[in-house]
Amino acid sequence: MSEFNKTKGLKRIIKTLSYSKDGFKVAVKEPAIFQLMMLHLPLMGLALWLDFALAVKMALIIGSFLSLIVEFFNTALEAAVDHTSMEIHPLAKIAKDVGSSAQSLALILVAVLWGMAMFG
Numbered sequence: 001m002s003e004f005n006k007t008k009g010l011k012r013i014i015k016t017l018s019y020s021k022d023g024f025k026v027a028v029k030e031p032a033i034f035q036l037m038m039l040h041l042p043l044m045g046l047a048l049w050l051d052f053a054l055a056v057k058m059a060l061i062i063g064s065f066l067s068l069i070v071e072f073f074n075t076a077l078e079a080a081v082d083h084t085s086m087e088i089h090p091l092a093k094i095a096k097d098v099g100s101s102a103q104s105l106a107l108i109l110v111a112v113l114w115g116m117a118m119f120g
Contacts, residue, residue, distance in 0.1 A: 023072075030075050033068070040064035043110070047117075056117050063113045067106040074099035 007015055027033045047060035077099045081092045 027072055027075060033071050033075055036068055036071050040068055040110075043114070050117075052117055059113050060110075060117055063106075063110045067103070067110055070102050070106040074103050 028037065044061050044064050047057050047064075052060070078096055081095050085092065
């Protein structure tokens with residue numbers, strides 16, 4: 001059993017938050033995540049500032065967070081695949097391409113949400 005699984009209660013929550021902080025520090029140094037943060041932070045600020053209904057503001061912010069979350073998972077997936085092997089393997093290509101497609105879908109969602117908010 002790992003040391004993490006032995007920890008219970010508040011100690012486990014504190015350890016989890018520490019690991020999350022470490023992961024976030026590493027993630028924001030990744031170019032793809034940093035670029036998306038530079039896109040989504042202003043979009044979220046704009047969503048709050050513009051005179052949209054609360055539900056619209058929530059949808060826009062959730063869309064941006066979803067795109068960031070997808071990119072965090074995509075970056076983790078790519079790191080795991082690269083750790084396994086740097087050779088180009090058909091399954092590694094599938095994993096990376098599907099992760100990239102997920103991010104593309106998330107960005108399309110953000111564009112559709114903004115289009116509906118502005119013009120719909």
